Amino acid sequence: MTLEIFNKYESEVRGYIRSFPVIFERAKMAEIWDETGKRYVDFFAGAGALNYGHNNPDINAALIDYLQHDGIGHALDMGTVAKKDFIESFVHNILEPRGLEYKLQFVGPTGTNAIETALKIARKVKGRKQVMSFTNGFHGMSMGSLSITGNSYYHDESYGVPGYTTQVPFHKYLGDKVDTIAYLRKILEDASSGTELPAAIVLETIQAEGGINVSGEQWLRDLRQICDDFDILMVADEIQVGNGRSSDFFSFERAGIKPDIVTLSKSIGAGQPMAMVLLKPELDQWSPGEHSGTFRGNNLAFVSSSVALKKYWSDDSFSKEVKKKSKLVQERMEKMALRFPEYIREIRGHGMIWGAEFKNPEMTGDVCSQAFEDGLVIETAGAGDEVIKFLGPLVITEDLINEGFDILEGAVEKVGKKQ
Known part of the structure; x- marks a missing residue:
């Protein structure tokens, strides 16, 4: 896998390819695969453009x-x-x-x-x-x-x-x-x-x-x-x-x-x-x-x-389902904050958008990079990129939410040991 053609011909303004330096090939709902076949859980959802997932079959x-x-x-x-x-x-x-x-x-x-x-x-x-x-x-x-x-x-x-x-x-x-x-x-x-x-x-x-x-x-x-x-x-x-x-x-x-x-x-x-x-x-x-x-x-x-x-959106069943998932996301955020109080200042969010603010903003980029290496697509937010942001598709399963947070917690632990 090489990014040579992008580095040679695409403008320096490109951003996300620097955070996720692979060539993606296919995706389904809340999962993405690169051209080598490596699989990633998606906590990014196209910066919020894919609430209904990648390649939603009905759509x-x-x-x-x-x-x-x-x-x-x-x-x-x-x-x-x-x-x-x-x-x-x-x-x-x-x-x-x-x-x-x-x-x-x-x-x-x-x-x-x-x-x-x-x-x-x-x-x-x-x-x-x-x-x-x-x-x-x-x-x-x-x-x-x-x-x-x-x-x-x-x-x-x-x-x-x-x-x-x-x-x-x-x-x-x-x-x-x-x-x-x-x-x-x-x-x-x-x-x-x-x-x-x-x-x-x-x-x-x-x-x-x-x-x-x-x-x-x-x-x-x-x-x-x-x-x-x-x-x-x-x-x-x-x-x-x-x-x-x-x-x-x-x-x-x-x-x-x-x-x-x-x-x-x-x-x-x-x-x-x-x-x-x-x-x-x-x-x-x-x-x-x-x-x-x-x-x-x-x-x-x-x-x-x-x-x-x-x-x-023809009735309130999907909204109720999203609210149920949002509680799981909040629980996993709270669990992560309790596990790593030396790194995480606070968590905040609502619905299916949550963030964990780190005491050391320089750590967030390293955590996201490690998480990506371990199979999770997630990005930062905040004026100083001090927040790691959950923004998964609304259709993501609870199993994938848990898998993604397991990867994220593992990434925090790995990066923390290097501090």
């Missing part, structure tokens, strides 16, 4: 049938049978049962496209240029998305990232004793705070790349109230923590709130590239063609997602 069967019958592949924003089926499935299985009323806007197929669209329509509707986001938030790699992303690693002054953004403290960013909601309210109501009234406040209710920081339910309700009080749009970035990752379809459901705008990507396409913006009907103030894109609305993703929505 694959629908895609094969669609292609064999010459189904429409590319149609810009024209009407297709695949899009019609998806809209009906999404409205019937997701929006209506939750009492949500949104217009659906299909945008370019990545999460940052959805964020850019949300920023654009929020500023247009409110007639204000300022936008607020939160410390440790991550929202994408294009210019508008970067302007509301906290981690300085992704910024460079020469990029010319647009201004008119303000980062404010996330829940518990300043510790348990500081009320960050009270801080936010104060700077918004104080005319001498130097803060302009924003068009929107953008947040992940569970910060994934930022280190698995989980906002409290009351904190979210208080933030919703601030948005109402000051006529600010709440934009929920559900790109990684939506699509069932929290065990509910949307991560904001647990707080009983309704954002004004919701961005979706990653697993909304059920393995195919897709992004979508949900916006309250009164916010849909676009003129025809005012915001466009050649690949807005991927028909193969419509087919994949329709299958996933009907199979997994």
Whole structure:
């Protein structure tokens, strides 16, 4: 096995191949094999894009049938049978049962496209240029998305990232004793705070790349109230923590709130590239063609997602199954923290996204590398890569969860002995 062709011809920007330096050949649900036949348990799920697993058989069967019958592949924003089926499935299985009323806007197929669209329509509707986001938030790699992303690693002054953004403290960013909601309210109501009234406040209710920081339910309700009080749009970035990752379809459901705008990507396409913006009907103030894109609305993703929505979200049985698995993940995280208190500072998470923060950030990379060598795909998160993150497919079996954590614990032990 050699990576010579990648090293010779592919840009230096490549990242994951450095963490997982093999050539993968095939995958099934929550297992992956490289070209030598070595098997890996998947605790990564394509960075959250594969909640329904690799090569889900029902999804694959629908895609094969669609292609064999010459189904429409590319149609810009024209009407297709695949899009019609998806809209009906999404409205019937997701929006209506939750009492949500949104217009659906299909945008370019990545999460940052959805964020850019949300920023654009929020500023247009409110007639204000300022936008607020939160410390440790991550929202994408294009210019508008970067302007509301906290981690300085992704910024460079020469990029010319647009201004008119303000980062404010996330829940518990300043510790348990500081009320960050009270801080936010104060700077918004104080005319001498130097803060302009924003068009929107953008947040992940569970910060994934930022280190698995989980906002409290009351904190979210208080933030919703601030948005109402000051006529600010709440934009929920559900790109990684939506699509069932929290065990509910949307991560904001647990707080009983309704954002004004919701961005979706990653697993909304059920393995195919897709992004979508949900916006309250009164916010849909676009003129025809005012915001466009050649690949807005991927028909193969419509087919994949329709299958996933009907199979997994037609009732609450899948959600209950995910909640059961999430308890196992939490138990295994707690067990690992108790076994290695000299290395692990704390664990935190919700649903099927959990993280273990290490006291020595340099140790996390070594642990993930050792785990990969031992047959587990897992990555780090946090501003200093100080957190090891569980992000397995939602369809992963309990046996594979246990196998993966056995490998992870073994990796911590091996690396610890070398310290």
